[in-house]
């Protein structure tokens with residue numbers, strides 16, 4: 366139970382925010398050797414009525430710009446104005462990575478592998494610690510927006526542990542085409558906040574360094590669905606029945622060469638169908654990549670060149686319609 370739900374006192378980063386108030390805050394996360402302070406803008410909107418506290422965040426990986434664009438659009442469309450409870454938006458979590466369009470922090474670390482962080486740790490770890498101690502304890506629900514890494518393009522999907530009732534309910538309401546069963550990754554923000562008793566839903570769509578309108582649209586609609594379901598904003602939810610993927614796997618390149626993609630992301634592919642072709646650059650061979658099973662395509666690698674062992678496709682192994 367959050368502070369808001371229990372006594373309606375809400376204090377974030379030392380600032381008391383009264384019911385009905387909007388606040389623009391900056392979380393100071395680090396001081397650079399250039400003597401510049403790094404501050405993360407946080408936009409807080411409180412309703413006069415008490416209710417759940419929901420956090421929306423993008424750009425945990427700085428090059429995953431679709432996530433940043435989703436939170437931006439939620440703010441732009443005023444979907445972050447609650448009729449009860451509180452909505453906190455952090456559009457750009459990892460400002461370092463965003464500025465240089467890189468996944469990692471300047472210290473080379475992946476921010477999403479250093480949670481809960483430490484005040485005496487690396488730059489990324491200090492950053493994570495600020496979040497874990499100052500923001501996470503206050504919130505009830507978190508929507509965390511991501512994309513595939515490098516050239517791997519994820520078809521819009523939400524990830525959670527499908528046997529956990531609370532997050533699975535949110536996943537269905539979100540309404541992305543796929544729900545993927547996904548175990549907790551050690552030291553991720555999802556694992557840390559789960560241990561704190563928070564419900565976090567992770568959305569994945571598109572690829573890094575790339576804006577995709579349909580991915581952004583599904584993300585914004587999903588966020589609105591969850592907020593409406595929690596009765597934090599008004600309106601009714603509209604959801605297409607998602608496909609729940611209980612088991613999935615990666616198909617990897619058996620050869621190195623030029624990679625020609627032959628399937629549409631999100632499509633259902635029958636066993637034996639050609640999914641891609643790997644070609645020798647000197648014309649020696651063209652090797653077909655065939656579907657080993659009937660499967661949905663959850664992610665495609667859009668790179669023009671692959672090395673043996675590279676991940677080409679993420680596909681479903683066991684899937685079902687949500688009930």
Ligand SMILES: [Zn+2]
Nearest residue numbers: 426429511512
């Ligand atoms: Zn990510």
